[in-house]
Amino acid sequence: MTLARPTARSTTQPTALSPAHERLLAQVPVGERSVIETETIAYDHEGLPLEGYLARDAQADERRPAVLVLHDWHGVGDNVRMRAQMLARSGYVAFAADLYGADVRPEGDAAREVAGTYYRDLALLRARVAAGFSWLQQH
Numbered sequence: 001m002t003l004a005r006p007t008a009r010s011t012t013q014p015t016a017l018s019p020a021h022e023r024l025l026a027q028v029p030v031g032e033r034s035v036i037e038t039e040t041i042a043y044d045h046e047g048l049p050l051e052g053y054l055a056r057d058a059q060a061d062e063r064r065p066a067v068l069v070l071h072d073w074h075g076v077g078d079n080v081r082m083r084a085q086m087l088a089r090s091g092y093v094a095f096a097a098d099l100y101g102a103d104v105r106p107e108g109d110a111a112r113e114v115a116g117t118y119y120r121d122l123a124l125l126r127a128r129v130a131a132g133f134s135w136l137q138q139h
Helices: 019-026 078-089 108-120 122-138
Strands: 009-011 036-045 048-057 066-070 093-097
Touching (some): 036 078, 048 122, 066 078, 078 093, 093 122, 108 122
Parallel strands (some): 066 093
Antiparallel strands (some): 009 036
16 A cells, blocks of 8 residues: 655644543643644545644754644544643654544544544554654654
């Protein structure tokens, strides 16, 4: 299987979290000089647009360890973005990979159906994870 080389564009528009997620995030201390920057990252896998989420300390002078974050049934939503920001506050570069595709954020029974597609096709699941990992390695 050949993975398409991910292409990317980034936006630095802050993605607002829900008030409940903001309260949880506030419990994780951030360094005195740290500035946590978040970006929505557009990349692709075999031509399918994907939309990941990057959180990092923009003030870090040295390279930081990176963590690939995988989302739950609902895609890259508030829970995943909050976890990425928590990791960034703890000194990591966190990239939440998009396994489903840009703008695919299912809810309710649809979430089970969409997730089931990937549970039944583990090669596709691995390829989407690998595309996210590839983007993270290159940056």
